[in-house]
Each structure stands twice: as C-alpha cells, then as structure tokens.
Amino acid sequence: MNDKQKKWEEELNKHLGADGERFPVSDGYFDNLEDRIRLRMDLPVKRKKTARTYLWAAAILPLAAALTFFLLNRENVQPEVPQNPALMGEAVEQWYRIQTEETILPEIDSQTVAEAKNLEQYENLQAEVVAEDLQYEYLDEESEEDPLADLRTEDIEDYLVDYLDLNSEL
Amino acid sequence: MSLKTEHITDEELVARLRDPDSRDLAFSLLIRMYRERVYWHVRKMLIDPDESDDATQNTFILVWQNIDKFREESKLFTWIYRIATNEALAHIRKKKRRGFLSMENAGAELANKVDDPACFSGNEIEKKLFKALLRLPEKQKLVFQMKYFEDLKYEEISEILGTSVGALKASYHHAVKKLEKYVVMP
Numbered sequence: 293m294n295d296k297q298k299k300w301e302e303e304l305n306k307h308l309g310a311d312g313e314r315f316p317v318s319d320g321y322f323d324n325l326e327d328r329i330r331l332r333m334d335l336p337v338k339r340k341k342t343a344r345t346y347l348w349a350a351a352i353l354p355l356a357a358a359l360t361f362f363l364l365n366r367e368n369v370q371p372e373v374p375q376n377p378a379l380m381g382e383a384v385e386q387w388y389r390i391q392t393e394e395t396i397l398p399e400i401d402s403q404t405v406a407e408a409k410n411l412e413q414y415e416n417l418q419a420e421v422v423a424e425d426l427q428y429e430y431l432d433e434e435s436e437e438d439p440l441a442d443l444r445t446e447d448i449e450d451y452l453v454d455y456l457d458l459n460s461e462l
Numbered sequence: 463m464s465l466k467t468e469h470i471t472d473e474e475l476v477a478r479l480r481d482p483d484s485r486d487l488a489f490s491l492l493i494r495m496y497r498e499r500v501y502w503h504v505r506k507m508l509i510d511p512d513e514s515d516d517a518t519q520n521t522f523i524l525v526w527q528n529i530d531k532f533r534e535e536s537k538l539f540t541w542i543y544r545i546a547t548n549e550a551l552a553h554i555r556k557k558k559r560r561g562f563l564s565m566e567n568a569g570a571e572l573a574n575k576v577d578d579p580a581c582f583s584g585n586e587i588e589k590k591l592f593k594a595l596l597r598l599p600e601k602q603k604l605v606f607q608m609k610y611f612e613d614l615k616y617e618e619i620s621e622i623l624g625t626s627v628g629a630l631k632a633s634y635h636h637a638v639k640k641l642e643k644y645v646v647m648p
Contacts, residue, residue, distance in 0.1 A: 297638045301610065303647045307587040311502040311611075314584030314592075317511060322501070326493045329519050333526065338490065 472538035479529045493522055496539065499612075500546045506607050507550040509575040509582060509596070517549040524549070540621040547604065547622060569603075572596040587645065594644035595637075602637040605630050 308314075327337045470478075470491065478488035500521050505514040524545050532541055558568045573596040575581045576589050584592070595603055604623060608614045609630075616627040623630070 297635075297642065300638065300642050300647075304587070304591070304645065307585065307647065308591075309584065309588070311505070314582060314588050315502070315505050315509075315511070316580065316583045317501075321515075322497055325497050325501075325515075325518070326490060328515075329493065329522050332519060333523055335486065335489075 473534070476529065476532060476534065476538060479526075489522075489526055492525065496542055497522075499539070500542060503543065503546050503607075503612065504550040506592075506611060507547075507604075508553055509572055509592070511581060513553050514550075517546065517553055520549045521546040536621045537618070540618050543608075543618075543622045544624075551600070569597045587647065590645045591641065594641050598637055598640060601625065602633045602640070605633040606637040606641070609634055 330337045475488055475492060475495075478484040479492065481488075497518070501514060501518045504517040504521070505511070508514045508517060521542065525542055528545075532538070554568055554572070557571070561568075561571070573593040576584075576592050576596070582589065582592065595606060598606070601623070605619060608619045608622070609616070614622075616630050619625075619630050620627050625633075
C-alpha cells in the first residue's frame with residue numbers, strides 16, 4: 293500500500309464512529325439475543341434477573357431490615373435476670389410492669405378500652421341479674437307455705453286412722 | 463457449575479460444547495463471547511437490522527449443530543466468521559434470486575438502505591463510504607470490511623474466505639483505490 297492510501301485511511305479514521313453509533317439497534321438487543329436463539333432451537337430459555345426483580349429486592353430488603361430491627365428492640369425492653377435469687381421477685385414484678393405498661397397497653401387503643409369498659413359493665417349487669425335471681429329463689433323458698441300448717445292434730449289423726457283401716461281391709 | 467468468559471480458551475469452549483453435560487452452558491458462553499462481533503460483521507454486509515438479526519441467529523444455530531465437524535485446524539472465531547459470512551452472503555443471494563437482480567444491482571439495493579434511518583445512523587462521510595463499499599465486488603468488499611473495520615490479519619481473513627494472502631492484499635489495494643475516489647474528506 294502506498295503512502296497516499298495510508299494517509300487516506302488515517303484521515304478516514306478521524307471521521308468514523310463505533311458500529312453501535314452508525315447502526316441503530318433496539319434496546320437490550322444483545323441481552324435478548326440468546327433467548328431468541330434458544331426459542332428457535334427449542335432449548336430451555338434461562339431466566340434472567342430483570343430490572344423489576346432488582347426493584348422488588350430494593351423495596352423489600354429495607355422493609356425486612358426495619359421489621360427485624362423493630363422486633364429485636366421489642367425484646368430488648370425486657371429487664372436482665374438478676375444473679376441473686378432474692379431479687380428475682382422484684383425482677384419478675386418489673387418485667388410484668390414493663391410488659392403491661394410499655395408493651396401491652398400502648399397496643400390497646402381507645403376503642404378497645406371502650407369495648408372493655410362495656411364488657412365490664414355488661415358483666416356487672418349480668419352479675420346483678422344473677423344475684424337478683426338467686427335472691428328470688430331464696431325468697432320463694434322462704435315464702436313457701438307448709439301444707440300441714442292449717443291442719444289440726446285431730447284431723448291428722450282421723451286421716452291416719454282411715455288410712456290404716458283401709459290398708460287392713462285390703 | 464459456572465463459566466467465565468475471561469478464563470476459558472477456545473479449545474476448552476469447544477470441548478465443553480461437545481460434552482453433553484456442559485453443552486448448554488457452553489453455548490450460552492459462546493453467544494456471550496461472540497454475539498457482538500458476529501452481529502456487527504453481518505450488519506455491515508446486510509445493513510438491514512432484521513436481516514442481520516436473522517443471519518446472526520442462523521450463525522449460532524449452525525455452530526451448535528456443526529461443532530462436531532469443526533476440525534480445530536483454524537481458530538474458533540475464524541470458523542464462526544466463515545459461517546457468519548456465508549450466512550450473510552446467502553441472504554444477499556436469496557434477495558438477488560427473488561428480485562432477479564445482478565450482484566451489482568443487489569449492491570445498489572443494499573446501498574439504498576444506507577439512506578433509511580432505521581438501518582443506518584452514521585454521519586455523511588460514513589454514508590458515502592458505505593454506499594461506495596456496498597457497490598464493490600464481493601471479495602474486495604469483504605477484505606476491506608475485515609481488514610479496515612474489524613482489524614483482522616490477512617492470515618485470518620485467508621482462513622475465513624479461503625483465499626491466499628497475496629490475492630487478499632491485491633483485493634484490498636483495489637478496494638481502497640476505488641473508495642478513495644468516492645470518499646473525499648473535507
């Protein structure tokens with residue numbers, strides 16, 4: 293090759309871009325090429341991690357981390373178990389107080405409290421009704437009349453004599 | 463099992479392609495290693511994106527089907543290039559037969575595609591160059607493309623086209639001489 297041709301080649305180089313710049317191709321063409329070849333050949337197409345997969349992972353991972361952090365912190369509220377057995381009672385009491393005041397109570401909203409109050413009132417009312425019923429039962433027992441109270445001794449004796457006579461006849 | 467493109471030689475890749483246990487994975491690797499080279503090679507010859515896609519897919523399918531026939535006397539990539547070149551030429555010949563065109567007219571038809579923005583988005587100099595290149599005789603066109611754009615050695619082009627190095631040098635010289643006339647730099 294002569295110098296003129298070499299010079300022309302060098303000059304041409306300055307005006308040329310990359311293949312991807314002079315030939316337009318669709319987005320992701322090379323990434324999907326293998327799948328299209330495999331489909332034509334009836335070979336299994338491999339699953340790839342798409343941008344959507346990464347977005348899901350990005351959304352779920354911080355959520356899972358936050359949940360784990362929350363659960364771990366909940367457990368940390370519990371007091372340490374004392375080495376001295378004498379202090380155990382105090383520790384249990386403290387644990388109970390923490391569970392009640394800091395863990396259970398905050399989770400009970402006002403509606404639940406109202407419902408609990410209604411339930412309490414209902415239970416009180418039910419207890420009153422039961423008590424009244426019992427009272428009536430006692431009253432009935434007390435007020436029940438003696439069927440023999442109005443009978444005189446003579447009448448009873450007559451009745452018994454008649455009864456004995458009748459039995460002897462038989 | 464995983465294969466990394468940077469840690470595998472052509473010999474290993476061919477061996478894995480021939481082994482039924484590793485064939486599938488090796489095929490994925492082969493496509494990843496050569497998809498862009500093959501595609502840009504056929505795209506320069508066919509210009510049209512759909513035809514280039516078809517020729518690229520056919521190339522890999524033929525590699526898969528004929529890997530046992532590869533004798534390893536040449537490099538794997540020159541064998542793949544030979545298949546890709548033949549596929550692209552088959553596309554041109556098919557069009558020629560369908561349109562009852564001569565090779566010269568088939569070249570003119572390809573050159574018209576350079577004006578289609580869906581096929582070509584290069585600058586004015588590149589447009590002039592490709593219009594002229596596509597009208598060259600087949601061998602001159604291929605030698606120029608592989609030597610100038612794809613930076614292949616004459617020995618490699620000789621393996622691909624089955625032509626002697628001397629004949630290729632002469633073809634290249636003629637190609638540049640013709641292109642010089644058409645493409646005048648500002």
